[in-house]
Amino acid sequence: MKILRNILVGLGALFVLLLASVAYLGLSASSFVEETQPFLLDFTADFARNWEVATVEARMTDALATNLRTPQGRNVMSQLKQLGAFKGGHEFESRHYSSGTDGKRAEIAFDGRFEHADVVVTIVVERRDGVVKVDGFHIALDDGVQPQSDARDA
Numbered sequence: 001m002k003i004l005r006n007i008l009v010g011l012g013a014l015f016v017l018l019l020a021s022v023a024y025l026g027l028s029a030s031s032f033v034e035e036t037q038p039f040l041l042d043f044t045a046d047f048a049r050n051w052e053v054a055t056v057e058a059r060m061t062d063a064l065a066t067n068l069r070t071p072q073g074r075n076v077m078s079q080l081k082q083l084g085a086f087k088g089g090h091e092f093e094s095r096h097y098s099s100g101t102d103g104k105r106a107e108i109a110f111d112g113r114f115e116h117a118d119v120v121v122t123i124v125v126e127r128r129d130g131v132v133k134v135d136g137f138h139i140a141l142d143d144g145v146q147p148q149s150d151a152r153d154a
Helices: 002-048 053-059 062-068 071-083
Strands: 086-100 103-114 118-128 131-141
Touching: 002 053, 002 086, 002 103, 002 118, 002 131, 053 062, 053 131, 062 071, 062 131, 103 131
Parallel strands: none
Antiparallel strands: 086 103, 103 118, 118 131
């Protein structure tokens, strides 16, 4: 009976420890999203000015910059130019978050408004040794890019 009670107490303590760890990770992820939100907005606005890697290369990991310089990466950048200017973002959420001795990393999604489309922007961001860098991004269009109109079309 005493052994069973000790086992149950031990399992209860492990369960409480697990709950505390999950709560800590949730709070840490939320804090990381808040901390990096201005960086993500600035990065997106600067990148969207011309969709050229050189514009934001200092804020990207070397792996991402190299990947975007491939023919496939340049093709994606030319397609993204159709979005027009970045107008803003909201509803930030962490989809994947990890924290370790070498830094923090998260996949953060937000609703982005561009001149010609509303999109979901997903950016993989990491902070190592106090330096924040983008390690990946994805833009999902629901309705495609809307055609540009001007006064002559009205």
